[in-house]
Amino acid sequence: MCVLFAVLAVCALGSLALGRHVSDTDQAGGREDTVQKTDAGQDGSDASDEWNGLKAAGVPVPGDWSRQTAYRLVVEDGQARYPVDDSESSVDPIDGMVGPVDAALATLNALLDPDTDDETWAARTLELIEPDAAGSEHPLSDAPRWWWAERRFTPATLCSAPADPYVQGQYRGGCTSSGTWDAADQEAVGTASMYASGSTDFPLPDGIQVDSLTNPQDVASRAYGVVSIPMDDGIWHITTYCPASLDGVAVDSQGNELTDLDDVDEAWTTAGLTGFGTRQRPCVTVEVAVGGQKPFWWFGE
Secondary structure (H helix, E strand, O other), X not given: OHHHHHHHHHHHHHHOOOOOXXXXXXXXXXXXXXXXXXXXXXXXOEHHHHHHHHHHHOOOOOOHHHOOEEEEEEEEOOEEEOOOOOOOOOEEEOOOOOOHHHHHHHHHHHHHOOOOOHHHHHHHHHHOEOOOOOOOOOOOOOOOHHHHHHOOEOOOHHHHOOOOOOEEOOOOOOEOOOOOEOOOHHXXXXXXXXXXXXXXXXXXXXXXXXXXXXXXXXXXXXXXXXXXXXXXXXXXXXXXXXXXXXXXXXXXOOOOEOOOOOOOOEEEEEOOOOOOOOOOOOOEEEEEEEOOOOOOEEOOO
8 A cells, every 4th residue: 555655646746625726617616516416316216217228238236335445644734645554544435426337327227228219219319428638539339239238247258357457457366266256246346556557548638738758658657547347248347537636636526626625624535546526526437348449447456
């Protein structure tokens, strides 16, 4: 953890809330809370009705387990700093469905939903796959809807699949000697914790300046993440884009960005080296890949 947060300090602390500039949009109060509305159906129906696609395929629905975690900062006199010892340090879940796993599951739910009409299904699915930092779109495979509807969540896929040459280190601790899965289903859903910068090729967002001696991928890649879902035909990889990761942003316990730490007692920041979402800038899905995925992601601790 010491090594991880030392890296984080180099990557993010310089642009954290202690020296972060408030944008014109923030100053004008023009930024809106864009977190996805998942607590209740748009027609007032129970929230449980919204996860028909995940339930039909046996995929775990979002909950406390899918929330992103954040690293607690010490706030003193309107300034934030990283903890200096274990007594000050903690990694805590952040409220709001704004992180990589929740973004991936929302997209997967729309894609696997067997109950809506074709027009609604197509509109919802495409709506949840957004452009990446360069404005490039990554459309879904042209597989017919019936093929998607037949897919099933299969954790045991992790036990029989060879080590993926692109995505390394998925948790397989639930695999038995007979190749079955006996751990919680949620544990089979993986979230990348780091990446190999020499194997990435992400676009650098407009307005982001990188020193000429710095590999741009060491910056751009921090805004992305990937979530692995073992299915009956292999491991799916859902890439998410989280622009707030590039700012070293500080948030409150509800995931709201903090631009002024006066009168604030506590704050958190990203606890990993890949995608982190906020209520103002939640993670969004940019690609759903069935099978191999590049760049090289690492799911290990």
